[in-house]
Each structure stands twice: as C-alpha cells, then as structure tokens.
Amino acid sequence: MKLFLVLLSFALAECASCLAAFPGAEGFGAEAAGARTGTVYVVTNKNDTGAGSLRDALSAKGRTVVFAVGGREISVPKKPVIQIKDRIVVPAHTTILGQTAPGGGITVYGNGWSFSNSNNTIIRYLRIRMGKSGSSGKDAIGIADGNTMIFDHLSVSWGRDETFSINGSGANITIQNSIIGQGLETHSCGGLIQTSGGVSLFRNLYIDNQTRNPKVKGGGGGGYIAGGDSEGQSYVNIMGNYFISGPNTSITAFSRSNANFHGYVSGNYYDSDKNGILDGSAIAATSSNYGEMVIMDTQYTYPAPTKLLTPPQAVDLAIKSVGASLVRDSIDTRLISELQSYGTTGELITDETASPMSGPGTIDPGTVALDTDGDGIPDSVEVKMGTDPNVADSMNIGASGYTNIEMWANSLVPSSY
Numbered sequence: 001m002k003l004f005l006v007l008l009s010f011a012l013a014e015c016a017s018c019l020a021a022f023p024g025a026e027g028f029g030a031e032a033a034g035a036r037t038g039t040v041y042v043v044t045n046k047n048d049t050g051a052g053s054l055r056d057a058l059s060a061k062g063r064t065v066v067f068a069v070g071g072r073e074i075s076v077p078k079k080p081v082i083q084i085k086d087r088i089v090v091p092a093h094t095t096i097l098g099q100t101a102p103g104g105g106i107t108v109y110g111n112g113w114s115f116s117n118s119n120n121t122i123i124r125y126l127r128i129r130m131g132k133s134g135s136s137g138k139d140a141i142g143i144a145d146g147n148t149m150i151f152d153h154l155s156v157s158w159g160r161d162e163t164f165s166i167n168g169s170g171a172n173i174t175i176q177n178s179i180i181g182q183g184l185e186t187h188s189c190g191g192l193i194q195t196s197g198g199v200s201l202f203r204n205l206y207i208d209n210q211t212r213n214p215k216v217k218g219g220g221g222g223g224y225i226a227g228g229d230s231e232g233q234s235y236v237n238i239m240g241n242y243f244i245s246g247p248n249t250s251i252t253a254f255s256r257s258n259a260n261f262h263g264y265v266s267g268n269y270y271d272s273d274k275n276g277i278l279d280g281s282a283i284a285a286t287s288s289n290y291g292e293m294v295i296m297d298t299q300y301t302y303p304a305p306t307k308l309l310t311p312p313q314a315v316d317l318a319i320k321s322v323g324a325s326l327v328r329d330s331i332d333t334r335l336i337s338e339l340q341s342y343g344t345t346g347e348l349i350t351d352e353t354a355s356p357m358s359g360p361g362t363i364d365p366g367t368v369a370l371d372t373d374g375d376g377i378p379d380s381v382e383v384k385m386g387t388d389p390n391v392a393d394s395m396n397i398g399a400s401g402y403t404n405i406e407m408w409a410n411s412l413v414p415s416s417y
C-alpha cells in the first residue's frame with residue numbers, strides 16, 4: 001500500500017467570473033460546464049447497450065446523465081453492476097451525476113473509459129472498475145487529449161495498463177477526492193501524468209499500486225515519479241501529501257526524480273515504519289527523499305484549493321470521504337481499512353475475480369422514485385423544489401446559474417471538505 005494525497009498542479013490558469021462545475025469544484029478543471037446547455041438522459045437499465053443504457057446515454061454529446069437504476073439486478077443475480085464489454089468513450093460536453101442513482105449507486109465493470117477529447121466534461125460519484133477482461137494495454141481511465149474536465153469522488157481500479165492516465169495535449173483537468181487503486185499486476189500502476197497543459201490532483205488516495213502514484217513527467221507536467229525518467233521539463237507544487245509505506249513497500253516516497261523536474265515542496269509527511277500507527281513526520285526540503293529534483297523556493301501560481309489540508313487532515317478526509325463515498329462498496333471499504341492499518345495490510349492483485357477481492361461485489365439497488373415527467377428529477381423532489389412534476393423542466397437554468405437537475409444533484413452530496 002502506498003498512499004498519496006497528492007496536491008500538485010502545473011501550468012497557469014485563473015477563473016475570474018465563471019461558474020464552478022459544482023460547488024466544491026477546484027483546480028484547473030473547475031470551470032468545466034458539462035452539458036449545462038444540453039439535454040438530460042435518464043439511464044433506466046444496467047444493460048451494456050440499447051435504449052436506456054449508460055452507453056446509449058453517452059452516444060451523443062451535450063447530455064446530462066442521471067440514473068433511475070442502481071445496484072444489483074434482482075432478476076439477473078449474476079449481474080451486480082453495469083457490465084461492459086467494449087470501452088466506454090465519453091463525448092464532449094457531458095455531465096455524469098452518479099450521486100443521483102438510488103441505493104448503493106453505480107459500478108461500471110469489465111473495461112475502461114476514454115475521456116480523450118471529452119472537452120468540458122463533469123463526472124462525479126461513480127465506480128469505474130476495469131478488470132482483467134478489459135482491453136489489453138489500456139487504462140481504467142485514459143485521456144490522450146482534450147481540455148477542461150473535472151473528475152470528482154470517483155473510485156477507479158483494476159486498470160490493465162495504468163489506472164488513471166493523462167497524456168498528450170490534455171489540459172485544464174482536475175482529479176479530486178478520488179481513489180485510484182489496485183492497478184492490476186504485472187503493471188500495477190496508479191497513472192502516468194504527462195501533458196503539455198495543467199492538471200490538478202487534489203485530495204486523492206493512491207493505494208495498492210506497485211508504482212506511478214502518480215508518475216509525472218514531460219511537457220508542463222511534474223510531480224512524484226515512481227519509476228522511469230523525465231523527458232521534458234516539469235513544474236509542480238507538491239504540498240500536504242502523506243506517504244505511507246505498505247507491508248511490501250520497498251521504495252522511498254519519491255524515486256527516480258531528475259533535474260528536469262522542478263518542484264515546490266511543502267508540508268509533505270512520510271510514515272515508512274509500517275508499525276500500524278500513523279506516526280509519520282515532515283520530509284525536509286533538503287531531504288534526500290526528493291532525489292535529484294530541483295527544489296523551488298516559491299510556489300507556482302496555479303489554481304489552489306480553497307483550503308490546504310495538513311497531511312493528517314488529508315488522511316482523515318480520505319478515510320471519511322474519498323471515492324464514490326455516498327455509499328461505499330465492499331471494495332472501497334477494504335481499501336480504506338488497509339489505509340487505516342497504517343502499513344500492516346495491503347496487497348497487489350493480478351486478478352480481481354480471485355480472493356481476496358472476488359469481483360466487484362454486490363450493490364443495493366435501492367428503490368427508483370416516481371418521476372412522472374421523466375425529466376430525471378423525482379416527483380417528490382420537484383414538489384420541494386417548486387418545479388413542475390408534470391413538465392420536463394429539469395434542464396431549466398435557475399438564478400444560481402445551474403440547471404434544476406444540477407441543483408438537485410448538488411444538494412445530495414457535501415459541497416465542501
């Protein structure tokens with residue numbers, strides 16, 4: 001197990017008067033508008049393809065995707081989740097609001113997702129679990145180009161190549177409050193971040209990956225490198241991270257960094273003694289831990305989080321709320337208990353269907369609420385919001401600047417940390 005609550009960003013951007021993707025959206029991708037001026041699509045079944053499926057929802061751009069289905073298909077007990085065969089490709093201007101699903105929420109299992117060119121996309125509260133039958137050499141989430149995307153409260157696991165990678169001309173992207181874990185052996189990688197644009201990684205838990213937690217290099221990229229070399233120049237803030245060694249961890253917090261890598265480092269903690277107690281201490285800027293990287297005196301002026309947590313606060317937050325945490329599934333529950341073992345449990349896996357993971361688990365389907373006009377907002381909620389349960393008005397934009405359906409989705413989850 002290796003834990004990184006990474007706070008690192010690169011390139012320059014500032015949003016003066018724009019609307020946040022949702023309350024609590026931060027960093028380079030904070031301004032993603034998603035499908036705010038588009039249409040709504042209600043996912044009504046867990047089929048891989050066909051009308052009402054997630055894949056069908058994502059077959060055109062400009063859609064806000066909500067879920068009137070969740071958990072385990074009662075009539076098909078062997079299908080506990082949305083099981084996909086081919087990779088899912090997300091079009092531009094998409095908003096996916098996983099927190100709208102009833103019961104235990106949505107797990108998508110069987111292959112990975114591409115967000116290449118998904119400009120202006122927002123995705124929240126979803127479990128994306130690739131698995132060994134997914135496309136060989138592919139990531140659980142991969143982005144090869146495109147800009148302005150925000151990934152919030154995702155649980156991403158079981159990548160065959162990397163688990164969550166961004167490369168090419170990817171720019172203005174935020175990954176926040178997410179779990180990136182259990183990259184499958186033999187590669188077992190958190191992710192490669194190698195872009196020419198800006199990326200913010202705020203309050204994420206990297207766990208049970210052999211390496212690349214993350215590996216950042218090239219272009220304007222930078223950050224922790226756990227293997228490989230850096231080709232281009234990288235300019236990075238690395239602040240407030242907690243690195244916790246797992247039972248089998250043999251490397252140090254930073255590795256193979258070189259002089260192409262420029263880091264402003266501050267307040268990073270390291271607990272390498274695997275003694276079951278969270279008792280790490282600050283890594284001095286002069287520490288050999290940082291290797292050959294060029295230590296900068298001043299912080300880069302990248303979009304910063306509203307509040308910079310201390311490393312112990314970040315661990316606390318990870319325990320309480322990273323990942324698709326509205327309802328935690330058995331996989332995330334296990335990963336969080338490994339985190340809380342502070343160095344005594346954790347493992348690399350090669351096959352998610354084998355013990356101890358035994359597949360994606362089962363999820364409570366919950367009860368689908370009545371939605372007379374089919375606009376994605378349940379009648380009972382519409383009555384409270386003062387909208388019309390008999391008229392499809394969920395995409396109307398209110399005084400706040402958000403659509404009615406965004407306001408409902410935003411109200412279901414905490415807006416700050």
Ligand SMILES: *[C@@H]1O[C@H](CO)[C@@H](O)[C@H](O)[C@H]1NC(C)=O
Nearest residue numbers: 012013014147148171172197
């Ligand atoms: C990134 O965001 C900044 C600030 O909004 C903007 O100036 C820049 O053009 C964006 N870059 C890309 C590639 O979208």
Ligand SMILES: *[C@@H]1O[C@H](CO)[C@@H](O)[C@H](O)[C@H]1NC(C)=O
Nearest residue numbers: 045047049050051052053076
């Ligand atoms: C979903 O798949 C089931 C079989 O698994 C099928 O009976 C049903 O018709 C499908 N639904 C749609 C809308 O295609």
Ligand SMILES: *[C@@H]1O[C@H](CO)[C@@H](O)[C@H](O)[C@H]1NC(C)=O
Nearest residue numbers: 092117118119146147169171
């Ligand atoms: C996404 O933005 C890039 C510029 O960063 C542009 O080249 C590309 O055409 C855009 N793609 C879509 C699907 O809008």
Ligand SMILES: *[C@@H]1O[C@H](CO)[C@@H](O)[C@H](O)[C@H]1NC(C)=O
Nearest residue numbers: 137142143144166167168169
């Ligand atoms: C980005 O990664 C994809 C998938 O691994 C690869 O096909 C592509 O060549 C890469 N692009 C760059 C610019 O490295």
Ligand SMILES: *[C@@H]1O[C@H](CO)[C@@H](O)[C@H](O)[C@H]1NC(C)=O
Nearest residue numbers: 247248344345346347348349
């Ligand atoms: C790592 O340590 C754990 C103890 O939690 C052990 O069960 C596991 O098999 C070890 N090996 C690997 C490769 O993860």
Ligand SMILES: CC(=O)N[C@H]1CO[C@H](CO)[C@@H](O)[C@@H]1O
Nearest residue numbers: 001002209210246248249346
């Ligand atoms: C870089 C790193 O610490 N990787 C670790 C990922 O987790 C596994 C399982 O705990 C360890 O074996 C790796 O050393």
